[in-house]
Amino acid sequence: xxxxxxxxSHRIANILVGNPESSAVLEITLMGLKMKAIKEAIIAVxxxxxxxxxxxxxxxxxxxxxxxxxxxxxxxxxxxGCRAYLSIAGGGVSVPKxxxxxxxxxxxxxxxxxxxxxxxxxxxPSNEQPIQDFKGIRRRLPDHLIPEYTNTFHLRVVLGPQENxxxxxxxxxxxxxxxxxxxxxxxMGCRLEGPEIEHIxxxxxxxxxxxxxxxxxxxxxxxxxxxxxxxxIGGYTxxxxxxxxxxxxxxxxxxxxxxxxxxxxxxxxHELLREKEKDLSIMKTYSYR
Amino acid sequence: MKFSYKPAGDSSILMELEVEINESTNRRLISLADFxxxxxxxxxxxxxxxxxxxxxxxxxxxxxxxxxxxxxxxxDVITDKLSRDEGREIEIPVLYGGEYGPDLISVxxxxxxxxxxxxxxxxxxxxxxxxxxxxxxxPFLGGMSSKIATPRLEKPRISIPPxxxxxxxxxxxxxxxxxxxxxxxxxxxxxxxxxxxxxxPFLLHPGDHVTFKQVALDxxxxxxxxxxxxxxxxxxxxxxxxxxxxxx
Numbered sequence: 001x002x003x004x005x006x007x008x009s010h011r012i013a014n015i016l017v018g019n020p021e022s023s024a025v026l027e028i029t030l031m032g033l034k035m036k037a038i039k040e041a042i043i044a045v046x047x048x049x050x051x052x053x054x055x056x057x058x059x060x061x062x063x064x065x066x067x068x069x070x071x072x073x074x075x076x077x078x079x080x081g082c083r084a085y086l087s088i089a090g091g092g093v094s095v096p097k098x099x100x101x102x103x104x105x106x107x108x109x110x111x112x113x114x115x116x117x118x119x120x121x122x123x124x125p126s127n128e129q130p131i132q133d134f135k136g137i138r139r140r141l142p143d144h145l146i147p148e149y150t151n152t153f154h155l156r157v158v159l160g161p162q163e164n165x166x167x168x169x170x171x172x173x174x175x176x177x178x179x180x181x182x183x184x185x186x187x188m189g190c191r192l193e194g195p196e197i198e199h200i201x202x203x204x205x206x207x208x209x210x211x212x213x214x215x216x217x218x219x220x221x222x223x224x225x226x227x228x229x230x231x232x233i234g235g236y237t238x239x240x241x242x243x244x245x246x247x248x249x250x251x252x253x254x255x256x257x258x259x260x261x262x263x264x265x266x267x268x269x270h271e272l273l274r275e276k277e278k279d280l281s282i283m284k285t286y287s288y289r
Numbered sequence: 290m291k292f293s294y295k296p297a298g299d300s301s302i303l304m305e306l307e308v309e310i311n312e313s314t315n316r317r318l319i320s321l322a323d324f325x326x327x328x329x330x331x332x333x334x335x336x337x338x339x340x341x342x343x344x345x346x347x348x349x350x351x352x353x354x355x356x357x358x359x360x361x362x363x364x365d366v367i368t369d370k371l372s373r374d375e376g377r378e379i380e381i382p383v384l385y386g387g388e389y390g391p392d393l394i395s396v397x398x399x400x401x402x403x404x405x406x407x408x409x410x411x412x413x414x415x416x417x418x419x420x421x422x423x424x425x426x427x428p429f430l431g432g433m434s435s436k437i438a439t440p441r442l443e444k445p446r447i448s449i450p451p452x453x454x455x456x457x458x459x460x461x462x463x464x465x466x467x468x469x470x471x472x473x474x475x476x477x478x479x480x481x482x483x484x485x486x487x488x489x490p491f492l493l494h495p496g497d498h499v500t501f502k503q504v505a506l507d508x509x510x511x512x513x514x515x516x517x518x519x520x521x522x523x524x525x526x527x528x529x530x531x532x533x534x535x536x537x
Contacts, residue, residue, distance in 0.1 A: 098485050108425040108466050110485060161295040161303040209337025209344025211301040232337050233422035241298025269299035270349040277350060
């Protein structure tokens with residue numbers, strides 16, 4: 001499965017440059033990226049702070065920017081978070097749709113640029129749709145909508161579908177302990193380590209679909225949280241799932257970060273989601289300087 | 290038999306049947322999934338078919354959890370009355386053994402059989418595609434004889450070529466794209482299970498049946514050329530129920 005790991009940053013990046021929210025963007029991880037603008041463009045960078053510079057000078061995140069032909073754009077290092085998103089005004093990155101999507105699935109080698117990550121000398125095609133005229137006004141996301149990433153993440157979860165496969169103490173352990181992200185963090189999932197989460201009878205279930213945010217506990221009793229690039233099917237117990245409002249945070253977890261979980265209900269989770277959408281729709285209505 | 294419904298995060302519902310894994314369960318799940326994908330795209334998103342469950346994504350900004358369950362219950366009542374497609378039967382040509390099936394010998398020795406016996410047992414059965422997953426178009430097939438069941442390799446291979454036919458315990462499968470994997474490889478098909486350029490990129494669909502036909506190297510090469518020049522037509526039989534009106 002494919003798509004942006006942090007769909008909040010993806011949407012905001014597009015809104016800031018006047019694109020439809022789901023236009024294709026670039027996802028940049030800790031590995032970094034250096035590229036040259038071959039024509040003038042309006043862009044925005046959101047998500048993790050990966051030391052984004054234009055011609056060697058730090059450039060603002062969560063804001064629309066104009067780059068000129070020949071400008072050097074670089075992501076080099078990491079101040080906070082794990083993944084940054086770069087949008088281009090005029091409809092975003094222009095690659096053919098595969099299975100109805102412009103996303104890249106590097107596991108299956110499908111979509112995007114030949115189903116792979118970008119490499120040296122790639123030219124990123126962008127759409128040529130009319131650009132919204134901002135009359136030179138820079139659009140910026142209001143501060144209260146900008147997420148802050150530290151090295152500790154607090155994620156709210158709905159228990160299930162297999163919470164009954166765990167001992168009562170095990171669920172308490174899961175909800176009260178701090179887990180650390182191991183080095184195995186990628187677009188498929190985050191392997192965590194911490195106090196063991198003990199099953200009643202075993203970790204195996206009959207294979208069923210896996211959702212974005214699912215927290216699987218296999219035989220070794222250590223949780224794995226699935227991200228957007230997850231496999232579609234799995235045969236291990238899932239103790240819970242991260243709520244939609246907190247999924248963008250999950251995508252910014254990097255190796256060594258600490259994670260705690262808090263139980264919530266489906267109804268509370270939906271209320272949080274509605275509040276966040278209200279904030280976003282207000283923001284979409286106005287231009288910010 | 291009624292489904293149980295459980296939350297899977299705050300945007301998906303897992304609906305599950307406490308029944309044995311069999312063909313009629315699979316068909317019930319497929320007709321539900323098809324109905325949701327064709328008629329309910331405004332509130333429901335992706336549907337993933339499992340052996341005896343469906344994972345259904347819903348949009349919480351459009352519909353509450355309990356409303357979504359009520360809707361799914363109604364859809365189950367509607368689709369239960371629909372007659373169901375028997376699915377298609379697709380013949381997959383396979384070159385067994387040699388460099389294309391390096392584990393054929395270990396499958397034979399594990400089961401005290403000759404390699405010829407393994408080939409004839411593997412190609413005699415009719416297999417049901419329960420669902421697709423793992424990599425794009427990877428079919429989870431049911432119906433393999435336990436006589437050729439063999440555990441996975443202790444050390445998975447880093448790269449397996451597309452078209453490889455493998456055995457893992459009492460399951461058999463076909464790798465649609467290059468990927469790592471621990472299944473024991475008994476042969477290879479020249480036929481593409483996944484083709485990004487095709488109008489329908491997947492050769493197999495849940496509910497289809499698969500048979501394997503042994504081919505020799507010259508026929509393998511011949512089919513391979515036909516596939517490359519897009520002149521290959523797979524051998525597909527359409528099996529339909531008498532009282533059927535569903536799409537195929």
